[in-house]
Amino acid sequence: MSYLTTLKRAQAGEITPEMKQVAENEGISSEIICREIAAGRIVICKNRHRHHCNPAGIGKYLKTKVNANIGTSGDHADIKVELEKLKVAVEAGADAVMDLSIGGPIKEIRQAILKESSVPVGTVPIYQTAIDTIQKGKKSIVEMSADDIFTTIQEQGEEGVDFVTVHCGITRQAMARINNQGRLLDVVSRGGSFLATWMAYNNKENPLYEYFDRLLEIAVEHELVLSLGDGLRPGCIADATDRGQIQELIMLGELTQRANDFGVQVMIEGPGHIPIHQVKENVLLEKSLCNGAPFYVLGPVVTDIAPGYDHITSAIGGALAASVGVDFLCYVTPSEHLRLPTVEDVRTGVIATRIAAHAGDISKGVVSAIDQDNRMAQFRKDLDWEGQINTAIDPDTARRLYESSTSRNGTTCTMCGDYCAIKLIKTQGKNTK
Amino acid sequence: MSYLTTLKRAQAGEITPEMKQVAENEGISSEIICREIAAGRIVICKNRHRHHCNPAGIGKYLKTKVNANIGTSGDHADIKVELEKLKVAVEAGADAVMDLSIGGPIKEIRQAILKESSVPVGTVPIYQTAIDTIQKGKKSIVEMSADDIFTTIQEQGEEGVDFVTVHCGITRQAMARINNQGRLLDVVSRGGSFLATWMAYNNKENPLYEYFDRLLEIAVEHELVLSLGDGLRPGCIADATDRGQIQELIMLGELTQRANDFGVQVMIEGPGHIPIHQVKENVLLEKSLCNGAPFYVLGPVVTDIAPGYDHITSAIGGALAASVGVDFLCYVTPSEHLRLPTVEDVRTGVIATRIAAHAGDISKGVVSAIDQDNRMAQFRKDLDWEGQINTAIDPDTARRLYESSTSRNGTTCTMCGDYCAIKLIKTQGKNTK
Numbered sequence: 001m002s003y004l005t006t007l008k009r010a011q012a013g014e015i016t017p018e019m020k021q022v023a024e025n026e027g028i029s030s031e032i033i034c035r036e037i038a039a040g041r042i043v044i045c046k047n048r049h050r051h052h053c054n055p056a057g058i059g060k061y062l063k064t065k066v067n068a069n070i071g072t073s074g075d076h077a078d079i080k081v082e083l084e085k086l087k088v089a090v091e092a093g094a095d096a097v098m099d100l101s102i103g104g105p106i107k108e109i110r111q112a113i114l115k116e117s118s119v120p121v122g123t124v125p126i127y128q129t130a131i132d133t134i135q136k137g138k139k140s141i142v143e144m145s146a147d148d149i150f151t152t153i154q155e156q157g158e159e160g161v162d163f164v165t166v167h168c169g170i171t172r173q174a175m176a177r178i179n180n181q182g183r184l185l186d187v188v189s190r191g192g193s194f195l196a197t198w199m200a201y202n203n204k205e206n207p208l209y210e211y212f213d214r215l216l217e218i219a220v221e222h223e224l225v226l227s228l229g230d231g232l233r234p235g236c237i238a239d240a241t242d243r244g245q246i247q248e249l250i251m252l253g254e255l256t257q258r259a260n261d262f263g264v265q266v267m268i269e270g271p272g273h274i275p276i277h278q279v280k281e282n283v284l285l286e287k288s289l290c291n292g293a294p295f296y297v298l299g300p301v302v303t304d305i306a307p308g309y310d311h312i313t314s315a316i317g318g319a320l321a322a323s324v325g326v327d328f329l330c331y332v333t334p335s336e337h338l339r340l341p342t343v344e345d346v347r348t349g350v351i352a353t354r355i356a357a358h359a360g361d362i363s364k365g366v367v368s369a370i371d372q373d374n375r376m377a378q379f380r381k382d383l384d385w386e387g388q389i390n391t392a393i394d395p396d397t398a399r400r401l402y403e404s405s406t407s408r409n410g411t412t413c414t415m416c417g418d419y420c421a422i423k424l425i426k427t428q429g430k431n432t433k
Numbered sequence: 434m435s436y437l438t439t440l441k442r443a444q445a446g447e448i449t450p451e452m453k454q455v456a457e458n459e460g461i462s463s464e465i466i467c468r469e470i471a472a473g474r475i476v477i478c479k480n481r482h483r484h485h486c487n488p489a490g491i492g493k494y495l496k497t498k499v500n501a502n503i504g505t506s507g508d509h510a511d512i513k514v515e516l517e518k519l520k521v522a523v524e525a526g527a528d529a530v531m532d533l534s535i536g537g538p539i540k541e542i543r544q545a546i547l548k549e550s551s552v553p554v555g556t557v558p559i560y561q562t563a564i565d566t567i568q569k570g571k572k573s574i575v576e577m578s579a580d581d582i583f584t585t586i587q588e589q590g591e592e593g594v595d596f597v598t599v600h601c602g603i604t605r606q607a608m609a610r611i612n613n614q615g616r617l618l619d620v621v622s623r624g625g626s627f628l629a630t631w632m633a634y635n636n637k638e639n640p641l642y643e644y645f646d647r648l649l650e651i652a653v654e655h656e657l658v659l660s661l662g663d664g665l666r667p668g669c670i671a672d673a674t675d676r677g678q679i680q681e682l683i684m685l686g687e688l689t690q691r692a693n694d695f696g697v698q699v700m701i702e703g704p705g706h707i708p709i710h711q712v713k714e715n716v717l718l719e720k721s722l723c724n725g726a727p728f729y730v731l732g733p734v735v736t737d738i739a740p741g742y743d744h745i746t747s748a749i750g751g752a753l754a755a756s757v758g759v760d761f762l763c764y765v766t767p768s769e770h771l772r773l774p775t776v777e778d779v780r781t782g783v784i785a786t787r788i789a790a791h792a793g794d795i796s797k798g799v800v801s802a803i804d805q806d807n808r809m810a811q812f813r814k815d816l817d818w819e820g821q822i823n824t825a826i827d828p829d830t831a832r833r834l835y836e837s838s839t840s841r842n843g844t845t846c847t848m849c850g851d852y853c854a855i856k857l858i859k860t861q862g863k864n865t866k
Contacts, residue, residue, distance in 0.1 A: 074850035075840050102852050130852070142861075184810045186858045193854035197861055235854075236810030237795060237803070276756040277796035302752060302792040304809040307821065308830035312748050312788055319735060319749045323709040337813070337821075338831060339838035340847045355745055359735040362670060363710035370670070373737040377617045377669030380737075380770070388740065388770075397741035398771060405772035407508050414773045417507035419535050419563070421626035421668075425619045428575075428630055 005220055006044055008263040010037035018044050022057030027368060036060050040256065041292045043265040045096060045120035048223035050160040056095050056120045058267065059294040063366055064322040064357035065095035067122070067296070067330045068350050070113070073340045077104025079112060085346045086113055092350035092394075094331070098122040098165070102190075106131060111159060120162035122227060124191045125152045142198050146207035150214050157222030164224055165269060166215060167231035168208040168255050169248035170195045174232055178244030185235035188272075192231025212255060219264040226259055226266050227296060228252045233272035236304050240274045241282060253289035260291070267294045267328065270321075274300040279317055280324045287325060296328035297321050301336075310336035311352040318353060322360020329353050351394050358393065383411050383422060438653055439477055441696040443470035451477050455490030460801060469493050473689065474725045476698040478529060478553035481656035483593040489528050489553045491700065492727040496799055497755040497790035498528035500555070500729070500763045501783050503546070506773045510537025512545060518779045519546055525783035525827075527764070531555040531598070535623075539564060544592060553595035555660060557624045558585045575631050579640035583647050590655030597657055598702060599648060600664035601641040601688050602681035603628045607665055611677030618668035621705075625664025645688060652697040659692055659699050660729060661685045666705030669737050673707045674715060686722035693724070700727045700761065703754075707733040712750055713757045720758060729761035730754050734769075743769035744785040751786060755793020762786050784827050791826065816844050816855060 009016055015030045019037065022044055023030040036042035042059030058065050068089035070082055082101065089097055096119050101109045106128060114121050129152045130141040138144075153164060170192055178186075187193045195206050208215060219226055232248040234240040249268070256266045268290045274282055279300060286295045299314035300321060306313045314332035322329060333341040333349035341349065361369035372391060379387030385402060392398035405414045412420035442449055448463045452470065455477055456463040469475035475492030491498050501522035503515055515534065522530055529552050534542045539561060547554050562585045563574040571577075586597060603625055611619075620626045628639050641648060652659055665681040667673040685701055692699045701723045707715055712733060719728045732747035733754060739746045747765035755762060766774040766782035774782065794802035805824060812820030818835060825831035838847045845853035 073847055074852070075838070075847035103850065127852075141857075184807065185814050186855070188854050190849055190852055190854050193857040194852075197857055201861060236813065237806045238810055275795045276752060276792055303788065303795060304806040304813075305791065305824060306788050306826045308825065308827055308834050309784065309788055312745055312785055313792065315745050316749050316752045316789065316792055319709060320753060335834055335848070338834040338846055338848075351742065352745055355736065355739050355742055356749065358738065359709055359746065359749055362708045362736060373670045374617065376737040377671055380669065381618050391738060392741065393739045394741055401741050401768055401771040405508070413771055414506055414508040415768070415771075416623055417536065419507070419560075419623055419627075421621050421623050422619070424574075424626040424630055428634060 003048070003220065005223055005263040007037060007260065007265050010034045018046055018055040021055055026057060026062050028061055032061060033057065037265070039292065040260040040266065041294065043225050043267055043294055045162040045225045046223065047157065047160045047162045049158065050114070050162060052118065053120055053162065054118055058328045060292065060327070062327065063369070064326065064360050064364070065328045066093065066350060066353045066357050067096045067098060067328060068094040068346055069098045069100050069330060070346065071099045071101035072103040072106065072109060074103040076340045079104065079109050081343065082109055083112060083116055084343050086116055088343050088347050089350050090117070090119055092347050093354050094119060094350045096120040096122060098124070100124060100127065102127050102131060114160050122163040122165065123156055123161050124165040125156050126167070126191045126194050128152045128156070130194050141194055142201035144198065146211060149207055150211070150218065153215065154218050157218050157224050162225065163227050163267070165191060165227045165229040166208050167191050167195050167229035168206065168212060168215070169228060169251040170199070170206050170231040171209050171251055172199065172205055174244055174247040174251060175199065177247040178232060181243045183242065183244070184238045187232060188235025189229065189231040189233055191229060195231060209251070212258065216259055216262040216264050219259070220262065226264055228255060228266060228268050230269045230271060233270070233298070234274065236273050237275050240271065241278050245271065246285065249285060249289050253291065256290045256293045267296045270295055270297040271300050272298055273304060274302065274317060276302050276316070276320065279320045283321055283324045283326055294327040295325065296330065297326050298330045299332050301332060307337045308334055310334065311349050315352045315356040318356035319359040322357055323363035326360070329357050354393055381422060436481070436653065438656055438696040440470060440693065440698050443467045451479055451488040454488055459490060459495050461494055465494060466490065470698070472725065473693040473699065474727065476658050476700055476727055478595040478658045479656065480590070480593045480595045482591065483547070483595060485551065486553055486595065487551055491761045493725065493760070495760065496802070497759065497793050497797070498761045499526065499783060499786045499790050500529045500531055500761060501527040501779055502531045502533050502763060503779065504532045504534035505536040505539065505542060507536040509773045512537065512542050514776065515542055516545060516549055517776050519549055521776055521780050522783050523550070523552055525780050526787050527552060527783045529553040529555060533557060533560065535560050535564060547593050555596040555598065556589055556594050557598040558589050559600070559624045559627050561585045561589070563627050574627055575634035577631065579644060582640055583644070583651065586648065587651050590651050590657050595658065596660050596700070598624060598660045598662040599641050600624050600628050600662035601639065601645060601648070602661060602684040603632070603639050603664040604642050604684055605632065605638055607677055607680040607684060608632065610680040611665060614676045616675065616677070617671045620665060621668025622662065622664040622666055624662060628664060642684070645691065649692055649695040649697050652692070653695065659697055661688060661699060661701050663702045663704060666703070666731070667707070669706050670708050673704065674711050678704065679718065682718060682722050686724065689723045689726045700729045703728055703730040704733050705731055706737060707735065707750060709735050709749070709753060712753045716754055716757045716759055727760040728758065729763065730759050731763045732765050734765060740770045741767055743767065744782050748785045748789040751789035752792040755790055756796035759793070762790050787826055814855060
């Protein structure tokens, strides 16, 4: 293991080409990037075997990033559709994608996505392990072995996967906390449920926890970023911030420290379903318990009752979370809780999540985000519609709506026409001229 | 003026039929409703001449309410379309509508809406005054008289309008504060711009401020709720929480006290464009400066750069605002900043805003809101899809998405199929059975 990881180099004060690239993307000095990586507060997702991927910096002082989950299921497994989702996600502005395929030839799909993607690609390797187990003729995923799990991660590292979700914090102790307190919705994480049922059936500790060093060795070898999964995240508002969730987070904090000491970069995954008044507290807890490691949240959705609109419930939670320090938002689409997302859902999900990230960045004080809003305001003052459309987060949609309905006066939109406040103020009330 | 207003009755400890109705709608005792009305912290919107309208209670301890703005513009003035918007808004769950028509036969449109609407109807009377001024052959709205303004309000009170937006706080002093600090986007409120240009042209104080008692007498006569408008609300993130905005709010606080002493119910209108990290502070300021009067916000949108998606930017701001005490959310549609909303925009806007109100209510501790989420969670645990769909905020959309893509196994959705976490946990990992 002579390879020196990004984290080890940062700890030695070495500024790598990837750090320079991230610094340039963000308009921040390479020295700050290097210092924050060394401290574990920024990660750069880029497998050492991948070359055509723009490295994504995630963490403190950086713009809030957006991930789009794509991938097949048993009911819909079409590689072409998934590659189209990848294309649409990146065009809409996703900073990373995760391939969560569980249907069809998932190895082939993953490799195609890795080949096509210009942004970092993440996976949840235990999906592959589970499916391989069933395909080998076993009756249930609980028959997978610890070796099977690590072999898959090793293979995916070799393939060039940039970050992996590993649910290392689902320990017996954390499960005991859940069973003690009781939950309305038990375990809702897919990978989490694989491990929880495996642990219960085999009466053993989670291999990803028990043999964590084995994981670290694989991560070092391929420059894999570990995204420590929240397998015990709450699946409904009633279960938010319960003892099981926070017990897992504490364990993830300890593992973060071990990983960082080993030279491995870590992100922490977070919920999930969280009411508005607990979002800030969840972010504070993660930062405090996990040494300021980048926080990667799924949503959070702030109510359970809006299936069909979970891109909105998660934009609410994600924006609030980003504004108080979350670094990486996993999108949620309108199809969440209802079906596998379509290509159009992917687009809608990425845009909604980019809005949340941007709104959060304004509150974080990201200068480029604030500048963009100020440009839009100036274009509004000037009634410059081309300027407004080109400054919009989704110029095509803004143009479609604006051009569908043009005002007779040729200068305002059709909401107010001649009674446009901006026009009136400019002309000192002479609205009929 | 022998008529005793709701507020006067509440101050005398009298529980009116409207208070009982609101108490029943909310599952709260009539005594609390009466006490909070007396203190100015709850209002009931119902003109004394209207009989077929379900009175909406707005304020402390109550569910967060949603308003939908409808109405024509000079470019699109079709009474049938506006009545369709009314129907769609109420069906989608709006608690009130405002008719903001400024094009076509606006008196006729308003009267038709008042006749059809089962929810309280609000207006901005100065629109009628301005349009009458132009129709009388004047060259500009700045030629309207103070009498014209009050005559219109009197007429609309007689017609049965339940609440009126009156921009009483745009005073010379507040305008001086704006001019002193400077603004990127000046005045963006339509009614506010009418008054600001009138004041500048005529070199006079705002008549709605100068002759506020005249307004109070009209309000008492018809049981009109005054919605004190924020004519100086910020129109972009850069202008948020500036001295002009807060100066106006201070003046509205003083006027609230005068109105309450006179027996007139008051709400305070609020912004507008506010970054996430200033939302809570804006709510605290309103509650503190205006004696806890109900706060009615437009959005707030939390970034300027998402035209085409301002139902999402305002759902973010509205949810956060509601969670910290805002009482009434005015919807914003996807067409905001681009065109007059369509019927479909109205539906989308109401649903997005109801999601925000509901998410806020969970944090406010509204028991019925929390119960609804818990029912949804239980239906998810039971994989009961009919239950989930019927508990959704928009069952039609949830059903359409779910039924568009059915899983071969007949029990889960197509996101995970046989690898559904909920199913796996139930069957202890036996996913292939």
